[in-house]
Amino acid sequence: MVNLLSKLCGKISPLSIKEYKESGGFEGLEKAIFKMSPKEVIDEVKNSNLRGRGGAAFPTALKWNFVAMENSEDKFVICNADEGEPGTFKDKVLLDGCPFQVIEGMIIAAYAVGANKGYIYIRGEYPKSKEILISGVKILQEEGYLGNKILGKDFSFDIEIRSGAGAYVCGEETALIESIEGNPGRSRFKPPYPPNKGLWGKPTLVNNVETLANIPVILSIGSEEYKKYGTESSTGTKLLSVSGRVVNKGVYEIEFGTTLKEVVYDICEGMEEGKKIKFVQLGGSSGACLPESLLDTKLDFDELRKLEIGLGSGAVLVVDDSICVVDFVKNATKFFDHESCGKCTPCREGNKHIIKILDNLTNGEGTERDLKLLNEIAMVMKQASLCGLGQAAPTALLTTLKYFEDEYKNHIKYNCPAGTCSLKEGVAINV
Amino acid sequence: MTKTENVLRAIEEAGNTEDKLIEVLLKVQERSRENYITENQLEEISQELEIPLSKVYGVASFYSLLSTHRRGENVIQICNSGPCYVRGSRNVVNMFESALGIKMGEVTDDGKFSLEFTSCIGSCDVAPAAKINEEVCGNLDKKKIDEIINNIREGVK
Ligand SMILES: Cc1cc2nc3c(=O)[nH]c(=O)nc-3n(C[C@H](O)[C@H](O)[C@H](O)COP(=O)(O)O)c2cc1C
Ligand code: SF4
Numbered sequence: 331m332v333n334l335l336s337k338l339c340g341k342i343s344p345l346s347i348k349e350y351k352e353s354g355g356f357e358g359l360e361k362a363i364f365k366m367s368p369k370e371v372i373d374e375v376k377n378s379n380l381r382g383r384g385g386a387a388f389p390t391a392l393k394w395n396f397v398a399m400e401n402s403e404d405k406f407v408i409c410n411a412d413e414g415e416p417g418t419f420k421d422k423v424l425l426d427g428c429p430f431q432v433i434e435g436m437i438i439a440a441y442a443v444g445a446n447k448g449y450i451y452i453r454g455e456y457p458k459s460k461e462i463l464i465s466g467v468k469i470l471q472e473e474g475y476l477g478n479k480i481l482g483k484d485f486s487f488d489i490e491i492r493s494g495a496g497a498y499v500c501g502e503e504t505a506l507i508e509s510i511e512g513n514p515g516r517s518r519f520k521p522p523y524p525p526n527k528g529l530w531g532k533p534t535l536v537n538n539v540e541t542l543a544n545i546p547v548i549l550s551i552g553s554e555e556y557k558k559y560g561t562e563s564s565t566g567t568k569l570l571s572v573s574g575r576v577v578n579k580g581v582y583e584i585e586f587g588t589t590l591k592e593v594v595y596d597i598c599e600g601m602e603e604g605k606k607i608k609f610v611q612l613g614g615s616s617g618a619c620l621p622e623s624l625l626d627t628k629l630d631f632d633e634l635r636k637l638e639i640g641l642g643s644g645a646v647l648v649v650d651d652s653i654c655v656v657d658f659v660k661n662a663t664k665f666f667d668h669e670s671c672g673k674c675t676p677c678r679e680g681n682k683h684i685i686k687i688l689d690n691l692t693n694g695e696g697t698e699r700d701l702k703l704l705n706e707i708a709m710v711m712k713q714a715s716l717c718g719l720g721q722a723a724p725t726a727l728l729t730t731l732k733y734f735e736d737e738y739k740n741h742i743k744y745n746c747p748a749g750t751c752s753l754k755e756g757v758a759i760n761v
Numbered sequence: 762m763t764k765t766e767n768v769l770r771a772i773e774e775a776g777n778t779e780d781k782l783i784e785v786l787l788k789v790q791e792r793s794r795e796n797y798i799t800e801n802q803l804e805e806i807s808q809e810l811e812i813p814l815s816k817v818y819g820v821a822s823f824y825s826l827l828s829t830h831r832r833g834e835n836v837i838q839i840c841n842s843g844p845c846y847v848r849g850s851r852n853v854v855n856m857f858e859s860a861l862g863i864k865m866g867e868v869t870d871d872g873k874f875s876l877e878f879t880s881c882i883g884s885c886d887v888a889p890a891a892k893i894n895e896e897v898c899g900n901l902d903k904k905k906i907d908e909i910i911n912n913i914r915e916g917v918k
């Protein structure tokens with residue numbers, strides 16, 4: 331475990347600007363706006379190799395550059411605090427523990443890309459975090475860190491807080507933009523991408539909370555020092571949200587390059603008494619399910635890409651062998667079916683068909699053909715869905731079909747090895 | 762407060778531009794005893810913000826925190842996402858259902874409680890979890906569930 335990004339969380343009083351400054355707060359911002367040009371700030375972030383922490387791992391400086399290059403009177407910076415991926419609760423730690431750090435990151439981003447207005451889109455399920463943010467913004471306005479002529483410089487930027495209202499898809503950046511505009515959160519066709527045409531058709535930078543919290547750190551310690559953390563392909567640290575059947579659940583900051591085994595057995599002190607590990611789902615409900623044999627995998631973008639999986643939001647769900655894989659995937663698919671915005675057919679219909687077929691399996695009516703169908707539907711969704719929700723929805727299905735194929739086949743033979751779905755020893759019972 | 766006052770006050774607080782629709786709806790619902798937005802209120806919001814009623818309804822029905830159906834005075838939302846499922850959210854559902862004598866999606870006869878599902882509420886470290894009105898309750902078991910219900914019935918909270 332390390333203490334780079336989250337070092338102030340829990341250590342200072344979250345809304346004390348004095349304590350924040352005494353701990354080095356706003357050093358990054360002051361360095362940026364007094365000593366560096368916007369381009370130099372982007373170059374510094376580029377040299378740090380920072381990649382987005384919201385799920386897609388997109389190079390942050392590249393995205394900033396797209397927005398900076400746009401010619402427009404109005405540009406926006408949006409902090410994505412929707413944190414809806416099941417099993418993810420790390421942004422809340424930053425928002426509640428050190429809101430000024432996230433906001434400082436936004437101000438630096440705004441300076442770098444030339445934005446004059448910012449929004450923090452916070453999920454409706456975090457009402458307390460929302461209140462903290464509203465107070466934090468007010469304090470910073472009074473202290474001259476937000477508003478006109480920030481710290482006396484010819485740079486103006488202000489922030490408004492907007493609330494989500496319970497829709498996972500609104501974490502997707504174009505759906506989020508629709509929601510800020512006051513519409514149902516349905517993803518837009520892309521292109522155009524938000525850096526070109528985003529909020530109200532203007533160039534818009536959308537970054538995750540954790541990505542933005544990295545910015546003040548990079549600027550104050552310098553990108554060279556920052557790169558000493560992590561691996562060559564994945565610099566810095568990552569906040570993991572660990573849940574499931576381990577002893578110590580919670581949010582942990584790790585350096586990239588740490589293995590899943592170290593996370594489960596060292597950091598989280600292993601499985602709860604009497605529980606045996608079955609698989610780890612990495613990256614939330616839209617993430618891959620990895621069997622015990624792959625626990626030596628390093629958390630590193632390149633290493634994970636070799637397995638054709640991603641780190642996603644950094645959620646680590648540790649599942650024990652009392653859970654039936656088929657039923658687990660059915661539960662995950664019900665989540666996506668409920669959260670699908672319904673705009674495109676592969677996702678709107680695909681999830682329903684997957685649930686139906688998995689129902690067949692857990693009811694003892696599954697056939698070999700069903701397994702082929704599951705694969706086909708999953709591939710269509712992955713390739714033809716309009717946004718990331720539908721594209722990633724069948725990930726758990728595809729990875730369990732790959733690593734736990736026998737368990738699916740067992741269900742066709744009326745046998746649930748875990749014994750926890752509605753199929754028990756050849757008799758379908760209602761649970 | 763009359764219904765119209767509720768809508769006007771919400772608009773005064775949130776702002777009267779089209780993009781504030783979601784904030785307005787959230788505020789109107791917050792003040793409603795039965796935790797929902799009535800048809801009348803949807804119409805009033807439509808007129809005040811000059812947004813077609815169909816769109817106001819479309820937004821209100823899209824987001825799961827908003828409801829256009831009468832709910833209980835106390836809304837119990839049980840999380841059924843992955844981490845809570847793995848730690849037994851199904852048992853939590855059964856326990857709430859039998860303690861209240863209603864099924865998921867229903868309201869008790871006295872109007873005091875309603876039961877719903879919710880997607881992950883970011884409390885997976887204390888799974889299985891549920892949201893009772895604005896409060897999150899984690900590590901739920903039979904004892905805690907009975908306590909929660911009794912406390913509400915006895916007006917402790
Ligand atoms: C269905 C869906 C949900 C998402 N939810 C979130 C979220 O809750 N928070 C977040 O930061 N990004 C989320 N994303 C990713 C965003 O679209 C976007 O890539 C991200 O905010 C960019 O920030 P970053 O480059 O700093 O990672 C989601 C994407 C999809 C497809
Ligand atoms: S993939 Fe799903 S959530 Fe995304 S646009 Fe299509 S229907 Fe909507």
Ligand code: FES
Nearest residue numbers: 840845881884885
């Ligand atoms: S899965 Fe239930 S709170 Fe996250």
